Amino acid sequence: MNELDEIRTIIEESKLKYKNYQVWDLASTENFNLEQAVSELPFNIGKGVWKGILLNDDVKLNLGGKHALTSANVLCINSSDVIHNFRISLIGPDVLEISKKTVDFAMMVLIGGKKIEKSVLNKLKRTIYLSNEIDGLSLRSISRKFWYQISNILYDKQVSFKHIGIAFIALYLQEFEDIIESIEVVFIIDDEDAILKLIDLEPKIKKIYSEAFKDKIWKYAKQRDDCDFDWECAVCDYQSICNEIRNIIKLRENKITKLKDKNEDISGCR
Amino acid sequence: MKILAVVGKGGVGKTTMTYLIAQDIINRGFHPLLIDADPTMSHLMRLLGIKTENTIENIRQGVIRIATMGDKSEKINLAQNIDEVVSDCIIKSVDYSLMVIGQPQSAGCFCPSNTLLRNVIENISDEYEYVIIDCEAGMEQIHRSVVRSIDFLLIISDSSLRSLETAVKIKKAAKKYTKFKDYGVIVNRLRQTHKKAILEMLKKKDLNLIGTIREVSEITNLELEGKSLSDLPTSSDCISDLSQIVDKIIKLMNNS
Numbered sequence: 240m241n242e243l244d245e246i247r248t249i250i251e252e253s254k255l256k257y258k259n260y261q262v263w264d265l266a267s268t269e270n271f272n273l274e275q276a277v278s279e280l281p282f283n284i285g286k287g288v289w290k291g292i293l294l295n296d297d298v299k300l301n302l303g304g305k306h307a308l309t310s311a312n313v314l315c316i317n318s319s320d321v322i323h324n325f326r327i328s329l330i331g332p333d334v335l336e337i338s339k340k341t342v343d344f345a346m347m348v349l350i351g352g353k354k355i356e357k358s359v360l361n362k363l364k365r366t367i368y369l370s371n372e373i374d375g376l377s378l379r380s381i382s383r384k385f386w387y388q389i390s391n392i393l394y395d396k397q398v399s400f401k402h403i404g405i406a407f408i409a410l411y412l413q414e415f416e417d418i419i420e421s422i423e424v425v426f427i428i429d430d431e432d433a434i435l436k437l438i439d440l441e442p443k444i445k446k447i448y449s450e451a452f453k454d455k456i457w458k459y460a461k462q463r464d465d466c467d468f469d470w471e472c473a474v475c476d477y478q479s480i481c482n483e484i485r486n487i488i489k490l491r492e493n494k495i496t497k498l499k500d501k502n503e504d505i506s507g508c509r
Numbered sequence: 510m511k512i513l514a515v516v517g518k519g520g521v522g523k524t525t526m527t528y529l530i531a532q533d534i535i536n537r538g539f540h541p542l543l544i545d546a547d548p549t550m551s552h553l554m555r556l557l558g559i560k561t562e563n564t565i566e567n568i569r570q571g572v573i574r575i576a577t578m579g580d581k582s583e584k585i586n587l588a589q590n591i592d593e594v595v596s597d598c599i600i601k602s603v604d605y606s607l608m609v610i611g612q613p614q615s616a617g618c619f620c621p622s623n624t625l626l627r628n629v630i631e632n633i634s635d636e637y638e639y640v641i642i643d644c645e646a647g648m649e650q651i652h653r654s655v656v657r658s659i660d661f662l663l664i665i666s667d668s669s670l671r672s673l674e675t676a677v678k679i680k681k682a683a684k685k686y687t688k689f690k691d692y693g694v695i696v697n698r699l700r701q702t703h704k705k706a707i708l709e710m711l712k713k714k715d716l717n718l719i720g721t722i723r724e725v726s727e728i729t730n731l732e733l734e735g736k737s738l739s740d741l742p743t744s745s746d747c748i749s750d751l752s753q754i755v756d757k758i759i760k761l762m763n764n765s
């Protein structure tokens with residue numbers, strides 16, 4: 240079985256088991272227009288619209304978490320007709336129906352296009368790890384674990400996974416319109432079995448990317464200081480903040496050497 | 510300044526040993542810095558009867574916030590005062606000082622913020638004769654966010670095969686992730702009947718034994734009565750056993 244078949248099987252099994260699922264086939268709604276759908280979203284999307292850092296009190300819902308399962312992945316296929324263009328599927332409850340603060344969470348973005356080349360794979364993967372392009376949706380990570388967070392504000396705007404799906408589709412198309420022929424998003428909520436299976440599949444999918452990534456990982460590994468992220472750092476949106484902190488480190492070191500010099504001066508006086 | 514890191518599988522008695530070793534070092538007339546690196550529930554704070562929200566992790570949040578939103582003067586201010594800020598979050602009692610690392614809390618990893626705070630912690634540690642770290646978190650994380658080099662790595666194990674295997678793994682991981690000058694294993698909760706087999710196993714696994722502590726019924730009783738370890742009778746032989754172990758550790762640390 241190829242990766243796509245495996246993913247489809249996991250999805251179908253999960254659907255059968257939970258019976259609680261929704262499919263939004265945007266393309267089949269009459270006069271569907273992505274631009275308009277985006278303008279009707281209850282939040283803004285685009286580069287830099289979200290700069291905040293969510294502290295615990297600002298978080299309404301954790302999609303995945305430190306002690307919960309998270310899987311998010313992009314699978315690119317070199318053909319477009321096996322992907323249901325503009326389809327968003329949700330297995331499990333929608334955002335407003337979730338009463339817990341943290342749920343197990345999986346998101347798969349399936350992309351089809353004959354023009355997709357190895358060299359853009361890394362960029363394609365990067366988009367699901369965006370943490371500043373959806374207003375109120377934050378990406379959190381600690382040593383190799385990551386998850387998404389929905390802010391109180393976003394929740395109060397009655398956000399649905401349909402909206403989040405549209406947002407990701409739009410963000411993808413904004414950047415890769417000329418190579419993406421079809422795109423589909425799947426969310427699975429709180430189905431431990433299915434999410435574990437998707438997590439198991441990650442290394443296999445990662446392998447597809449790893450060749451394309453190799454150089455970049457290596458290059459980045461050389462410049463990073465004490466980072467335990469694999470290559471995620473290379474796609475991290477907080478790099479400018481890290482640079483600010485590096486400046487603060489330098490400022491502090493300067494201060495310490497100055498102090499030392501001064502102390503030596505004083506002892507010299509005696 | 511000598512740094513002792515107490516490591517081991519969850520539940521083997523790291524925090525208990527940290528506490529008892531700290532008591533012993535205090536009894537020798539030193540004022541140690543205790544670093545609680547348990548990211549979840551702090552047993553050490555409970556043993557010491559302390560509760561605090563002032564953690565290194567909170568400071569890290571502040572650093573990230575200033576780096577994100579602060580203006581230039583705030584950043585300069587931060588660089589000049591960060592040592593004092595961290596110093597202020599240390600709880601100082603007559604006998605010891607306690608620094609709590611706390612639970613990671615942020616989007617992104619912001620590795621340089623770890624580097625910054627680690628530099629500060631190393632600077633502050635210099636003011637103490639002994640620093641004892643209760644490393645509930647893994648070695649990798651200690652190295653990244655607490656200190657880079659350790660004088661003595663004290664691995665706690667119980668008498669189970671799994672825990673001894675963990676000890677081997679910890680030693681390996683520590684070699685990879687951190688600089689430590691020496692190490693030793695305490696087998697905790699040892700049953701006399703198992704002693705021989707365990708000593709052989711340690712030899713086979715090439716682990717240096719530094720001492721053993723038996724299952725102490727007084728500790729279990731205190732636990733059951735909800736009392737603190739500070740009520741452990743000084744006559745309990747685990748206290749003298751531990752004192753011998755501390756003797757050895759101090760000698761080893763001073764030799765290296």
Ligand SMILES: Nc1ncnc2c1ncn2[C@@H]1O[C@H](COP(=O)(O)OP(=O)(O)O)[C@@H](O)[C@H]1O
Nearest residue numbers: 519520521522523524525698723724725728729
């Ligand atoms: N030598 C001992 N005898 C009896 N009980 C012990 C002994 N050492 C530790 N314990 C008990 O074992 C439990 C776990 O110890 P703790 O120090 O919290 O482990 P860790 O910090 O490694 O998770 C505690 O309830 C503690 O009282």
Ligand SMILES: [Mg+2]
Nearest residue numbers: 523524552645
């Ligand atoms: Mg502990």
